[in-house]
Amino acid sequence: MxxxxxxxxxSLNGVIPxxxxxxxxxxxxxxxxxxxxxxxxxxxxxxxxVRTMAxxxxxxxxxxxxxxxxxxxxxAKDISNLVAPYDLVRTMRASVLVLGPLVARFGQARVSxxxxxxxxxxxxxxxxHALEKMGAEIVLDAGYVEARAPNGxxxxxxxxxxxxxxxxxxxxxxxxxxxxxxxxxxxxREPEVSDLANCLVKMGAKIDGIGRGTIEIEGxxxxxxxxxxxxxxRIEAGSFIIAAGLIGGQVTLQNAHVDLLPGVIDVLDQIGxxxxxxxxxxxxxxxxxxxxxxxxxxxxxxxxxTDMQAQMMALLSLADGASMISETIFENRxxxxxxLIRMGADIHIDGHTALVRGVKKLKGAEVMATDLxxxxxxxxxxxxxxxxxxxxxxxxxxxxxxxxxxxxxxxGAKIWREKEKAA
Ligand code: EPZ
Numbered sequence: 001m002x003x004x005x006x007x008x009x010x011s012l013n014g015v016i017p018x019x020x021x022x023x024x025x026x027x028x029x030x031x032x033x034x035x036x037x038x039x040x041x042x043x044x045x046x047x048x049x050v051r052t053m054a055x056x057x058x059x060x061x062x063x064x065x066x067x068x069x070x071x072x073x074x075x076a077k078d079i080s081n082l083v084a085p086y087d088l089v090r091t092m093r094a095s096v097l098v099l100g101p102l103v104a105r106f107g108q109a110r111v112s113x114x115x116x117x118x119x120x121x122x123x124x125x126x127x128x129h130a131l132e133k134m135g136a137e138i139v140l141d142a143g144y145v146e147a148r149a150p151n152g153x154x155x156x157x158x159x160x161x162x163x164x165x166x167x168x169x170x171x172x173x174x175x176x177x178x179x180x181x182x183x184x185x186x187x188x189r190e191p192e193v194s195d196l197a198n199c200l201v202k203m204g205a206k207i208d209g210i211g212r213g214t215i216e217i218e219g220x221x222x223x224x225x226x227x228x229x230x231x232x233x234r235i236e237a238g239s240f241i242i243a244a245g246l247i248g249g250q251v252t253l254q255n256a257h258v259d260l261l262p263g264v265i266d267v268l269d270q271i272g273x274x275x276x277x278x279x280x281x282x283x284x285x286x287x288x289x290x291x292x293x294x295x296x297x298x299x300x301x302x303x304x305x306t307d308m309q310a311q312m313m314a315l316l317s318l319a320d321g322a323s324m325i326s327e328t329i330f331e332n333r334x335x336x337x338x339x340l341i342r343m344g345a346d347i348h349i350d351g352h353t354a355l356v357r358g359v360k361k362l363k364g365a366e367v368m369a370t371d372l373x374x375x376x377x378x379x380x381x382x383x384x385x386x387x388x389x390x391x392x393x394x395x396x397x398x399x400x401x402x403x404x405x406x407x408x409x410x411x412g413a414k415i416w417r418e419k420e421k422a423a
Contacts, residue, residue, distance in 0.1 A: 003390050004404075004417050004418075006382035006415045008387060009384075013411055013412055014411035015280075016244075016252070016410070017253075019232075019402040020043035020230030021045075021231050021236075022047055022233060022399075022400045023307075024192040024195040024230050025045060025050055027173070027193075027196045028041055028199055029053045030169075033101035034101045034176060034223045035222070035224055039228070040225070040228070043070050047402055050067065052095070056089075057074055059088070060079050061079045062074050082102055083111075093114040093117060094166070096111060096114050097169055099127065102147075103148075104149075104173065104174040104175075108148045110147075113143050119371055126160055127170045130158045131171070152178065152179055153177070155175065155179065155180030158182065158185065172215065172217065176203075176223060177222070178217075182219070183217075184217070186213060188301065194210050198228070202228055205223060231260070234305075235305065235373070238264050238305070238311065239376045239380070239401075241284050242268070242273070242314070242315050243380045245315070246286075247384055253281045253284065254281040262302045263303045263304040264305065264312075270294055271291050272286060272291045273285070274287045290320040293323040294316065295323055306327060307373050309325060309327055309373070310374045310376070313356060313377060314380040317359060318358055318384060321357075323358075325354045328352065336370065336373075336378060339378055340378070343363055345359060363385055364382060364385045364386065365385075367390070369394055369395075369397055374396070394417070
């Protein structure tokens with residue numbers, strides 16, 4: 001087990017390369033199951049979750065090339081096993097994204113229910129109800145979803161009761177091979193969903209309305225191989241924008257695009273951090289000595305993303321005034337709060353809302369990562385704090401951020417990884 005040690009106070013100057021998006025590469029990898037031909041992905045980040053998804057596809061029988069120079073090729077020609085086992089699915093919930101492709105192409109699948117995670121119960125009822133509307137027979141058996149569609153899936157008119165990224169992605173992939181046309185309404189519009197849809201079109205899918213709340217998919221008999229570059233990780237970019245803006249200095253984020261973060265850039269501008277698109281990427285600058293407080297409501301895209309809530313809370317902990325942060329997407333996404341309080345933050349939780357009263361400074365402490373984005377929130381706080389912070393359980397961080405301490409130390413942060421002493 002590793003820990004990350006950070007000495008606060010150093011300003012950040014230089015260039016940070018942004019990697020391919022975790023939340024795009026995972027559905028893209030699942031999409032390889034839709035065709036017997038090779039799907040070649042570029043700009044693939046080196047992440048624990050990517051390794052888990054590769055393992056899952058391989059146990060289905062897909063040929064998965066090793067990740068080299070950001071490239072990975074998956075050929076799902078000889079799929080011999082239609083079961084996604086509990087031990088893999090419970091380590092990474094996105095495994096449930098193999099359900100749509102397997103049922104659509106092979107007429108059946110047995111996928112472990114993912115179970116909850118730290119931030120919530122994370123049900124998949126929207127995925128299953130939509131597949132039933134497309135003619136699949138769904139039975140829950142011993143913690144597994146048994147899905148059958150012996151005569152194939154058929155197009156359907158589906159209105160999602162809630163905006164769901166995963167359900168939209170699963171059904172997009174299923175509908176691509178269904179007989180007839182599927183219309184999705186109240187679909188998720190996250191850039192990662194659009195990236196998947198764009199890749200499916202390259203594979204021969206017929207999709208209209210990409211990026212909008214209503215998407216129409218006309219099923220085809222078969223999909224073919226394709227090449228696709230994974231979209232840049234907007235959440236990684238947003239996380240570094242907050243870090244650089246809070247700590248000060250001049251940082252450029254390479255391969256990042258402000259148009260992927262509409263719900264964040266304008267809010268940061270009002271708080272006192274400017275993030276401007278240039279040919280080199282996103283230039284970050286602090287524009288106010290005293291950061292202004294700001295109320296935050298997490299929303300589906302293009303609203304303020306829930307995956308940026310923890311990072312924003314670290315920033316607002318040092319604003320000149322009080323901010324209300326409402327987490328409307330997940331039921332338990334405030335686990336970073338007690339850790340920030342250990343560093344001197346003044347935060348009170350009341351249900352889905354946290355009242356953050358800005359303090360003059362934070363102080364380094366021993367803290368614990370609890371989930372992926374909370375981990376980055378603590379790194380932001382540690383970079384700005386006085387003294388040294390030790391962040392434990394960094395395996396949470398490694399799931400979704402590639403080479404984070406290298407990227408930060410390359411621009412002047414005092415951050416390194418150490419082995420945890422045996423307990
Ligand atoms: C994706 O999770 C992301 N993960 C999450 O990122 C992200 O926070 C989330 O979308 C929202 O943007 C990946 O893309 C791999 P949802 P997903 O289905 O698809 C409820 C990170 O840190 N819901 O959009 O699981 C659900 O409980 C991770 O990178 C149902 O009720 O999220 C939640 O309250 C964390 N029934 C809300 O909808 C369902 O069938 C949104 O969930 C599905 C979801």
